[in-house]
Amino acid sequence: MTTLHDPTIRGFASDNYSGVHPEVLSAIAAANDGHQVSYGDDVYTARLQEVCARHFGAGVQVFPVFNGTGANVVGMLSMLPRWGAVVCAKTAHIHTDEGGAPEKVAGIKLLPVPTTDGKLTPELIAEEAWGWGDEHRAQPLVVYITQSSELGTVYSPDEVRAIADYAHERGMRVFMDGARLSNAAAALDVPLRAFTTDAGVDVVTLGGTKNGALGAEAVVVLDAEASDGLRYLRKQQMQLASKMRFVSAQLIALLDGDLHLRNARHANAMAARLRAGLEAGIADGILRGIEFTQPTQANAVFAILPPGIADRLRERFRFYDWDAARREVRWVCSFDTQPDDVDAFIAEAARLLARNGI
Known part of the structure; x- marks a missing residue:
């Protein structure tokens, strides 16, 4: 096929503008021969579980999906009852850049809080973390944070731990949008689990697309008690890949070594x-x-x-x-x-x- 674009043109609009890393392309090609069981019962998706266990800890559950919005919607939906609400920064991706998907598709009420740097703190969360037991108010049951944030700032492990402790003390859970999770790990020079599993995060999304993959993301459940029904919700929300091996192979390519x-x-x-x-x-x-x-x-x-x-x-x-x-x-x-x-x-x-x- 003839190349339709000028590959010399560069921009600074988004890391979604970049292509696919050659090692990821090679991983897709390597997974292409022969047949594998569909819908995630393949050897690549099984291997991805093992790879993610090394990064996040034993017993985590990994659910590959197509895109970041889908990961956020499916992940949060699995953490909430119908009356649940999510506290987030006013700049949060789920509030500003997902076309209302959490609210329109999943029926999740968002409770946005203004921030100066895109990051939440216990004090900021407290502005919307109230009203439990009040039947007139959507119940704030999940705190959503982004790592790195929409303003390019990074939460330290201690900052995440403070949020998780505050939330858990009030019966809330913590969801981390990790579209740029590896950028945060690189900036902090710490393992992924240092500001996720070890800091008290309950569910995290694992971003691949912005980091050299071709439409490959995942929802990683760190605490099984925080999420329910994700296996079914992923299909219901149109995020279940039939040829999942090609999504999983990309994430393996990023995470099995140090490519990410x-x-x-x-x-x-x-x-x-x-x-x-x-x-x-x-x-x-x-x-x-x-x-x-x-x-x-x-x-x-x-x-x-x-x-x-x-x-x-x-x-x-x-x-x-x-x-x-x-x-x-x-x-x-x-x-x-x-x-x-x-x-x-x-x-x-x-x-x-x-x-x-x-």
């Missing part, structure tokens, strides 16, 4: 390079007018640009507005972002700001 960390470390390093290059330009007076709005802890950079610069910069590099009203943008680096991509972006920003007279 290699990819995440590279993406994080490129974001750090972007931030450092821009900061150096600001200090030298070349990039005046750029203000950073969040610390760069994983693979995303958030900044405010002078008027008119974002659209002109987008003529060469794709990226999204985060808050258009305040001219805040988000730049995301991927496993395949190259130093030359970053340097070219910084150079173009400097050129435009110079032309703009800033």
Whole structure:
């Protein structure tokens, strides 16, 4: 088939823009010969259970799914009765970027809390964690956190533990959206279980797509008592893959060795390079007018640009507005972002700001 796109074009819009890592493609090809039992009764999905047990602890249950929204909906649905609600940050992906799927598809009431850095704390959770036993109020029974957060910030293991302790003391459970879980592990330089199983998280999603996979995610149940019926809910919510071996093979390729960390470390390093290059330009007076709005802890950079610069910069590099009203943008680096991509972006920003007279 003829390639329809220009593979030299790079952007900073999302780690979903990147392709599939060659080792993951090889894993798909290796799983392709012959027949395997469908719907998860295959040797690759069985192997994935073993691989995840090494990362998260013995007895965890792994349910591969197609995408992050599906993982969030199915995972949270398995943790809640019909009257249950989820406390989340106002910036949470389930609240802002999933088309209302948790509420419309799963019937889950969300209780969003404003945050400054995308992260919840026990004090912030307390704003919506009340009203148990009140039949007029949806019951707050799950706390949803994202690692790394939608604002590119990272929870430390101690911060997750504080949330889990607060939630568990009140009969609540903790759900972690791990779309960029490996980026957080790379940033913290700790094992995955350090801020999941060992920190008291009950259910976590395991992101592969943003880290070099082709539509491969999973729901990982860390505490069996926190989740019920996921085997049936996954099918009901249209997330059960018939040829599941190809989803599982990708996650094995990422997790059986250190590929997930290699990819995440590279993406994080490129974001750090972007931030450092821009900061150096600001200090030298070349990039005046750029203000950073969040610390760069994983693979995303958030900044405010002078008027008119974002659209002109987008003529060469794709990226999204985060808050258009305040001219805040988000730049995301991927496993395949190259130093030359970053340097070219910084150079173009400097050129435009110079032309703009800033």
